[in-house]
Amino acid sequence: MLRYGPTTALIVVDLQNDFADPAGSLSVRGGEEVVGRVNDQVQRAVAAGAPVFYTQDWHPASTPHFAKDGGIWPVHCVADTWGADFHPNLIVAGESVRKGRDGEDGYSGFTVRDPTTGDERPTGLEASLRQLRVTEVVVCGLATDYCVRATALDAARLGFRATLLTDAVAAVDLASGDGERALTEMSAAGITLEPGAPGDAWGVPG
Ligand SMILES: [Zn+2]
Numbered sequence: 029m030l031r032y033g034p035t036t037a038l039i040v041v042d043l044q045n046d047f048a049d050p051a052g053s054l055s056v057r058g059g060e061e062v063v064g065r066v067n068d069q070v071q072r073a074v075a076a077g078a079p080v081f082y083t084q085d086w087h088p089a090s091t092p093h094f095a096k097d098g099g100i101w102p103v104h105c106v107a108d109t110w111g112a113d114f115h116p117n118l119i120v121a122g123e124s125v126r127k128g129r130d131g132e133d134g135y136s137g138f139t140v141r142d143p144t145t146g147d148e149r150p151t152g153l154e155a156s157l158r159q160l161r162v163t164e165v166v167v168c169g170l171a172t173d174y175c176v177r178a179t180a181l182d183a184a185r186l187g188f189r190a191t192l193l194t195d196a197v198a199a200v201d202l203a204s205g206d207g208e209r210a211l212t213e214m215s216a217a218g219i220t221l222e223p224g225a226p227g228d229a230w231g232v233p234g
Contacts, residue, residue, distance in 0.1 A: 032076035041169030046111035058198040080122030083137035135178035168196035173206040193224030
């Protein structure tokens with residue numbers, strides 16, 4: 029049975045004010061509840077010696093990612109602003125992986141993509157995991173249908189055994205059912221869906 033340990037990393041996706049705080053510009057419904065559930069996972073991971081990584085959307089003030097510059101999203105997570113900061117309740121006990129900093133789309137914690145050329149390049153997360161000999165990852169955070177989905181699918185594609193904690197994510201649901209469809213897609217890609225509730229398989233033994 030899977031448990032946290034030195035070769036099983038926890039990846040916390042985008043628990044930043046603009047997504048997780050009700051006052052954020054791209055606030056995800058249920059985002060603040062996710063912070064509490066993720067903290068529970070962070071504590072278990074740390075207790076088991078598992079590395080924890082935190083992704084952060086980290087955009088310049090203008091990027092083709094934003095609607096005002098030709099993209100689809102309201103301005104969010106601009107570098108060094110309140111919106112880009114981690115939610116104040118989040119327990120931060122690991123390295124941060126910033127994505128989108130040069131104006132790229134930054135959905136996945138593993139890769140960023142130039143919105144005009146489509147060129148992709150790695151963020152450094154994979155290299156960090158390989159260096160630690162991590163073979164399994166556990167993914168949680170925001171939002172199920174965007175950055176969580178992209179991060180988990182990339183992890184599976186790169187050969188990591190991947191688990192998604194369904195109780196520690198929430199969806200944007202731009203179109204109704206997007207979150208559910210993302211879960212189905214992740215499951216079909218070989219990602220294990222687990223509730224991640226207290227007392228389940230992710231608990232620390234003893
Ligand atoms: Zn973004």
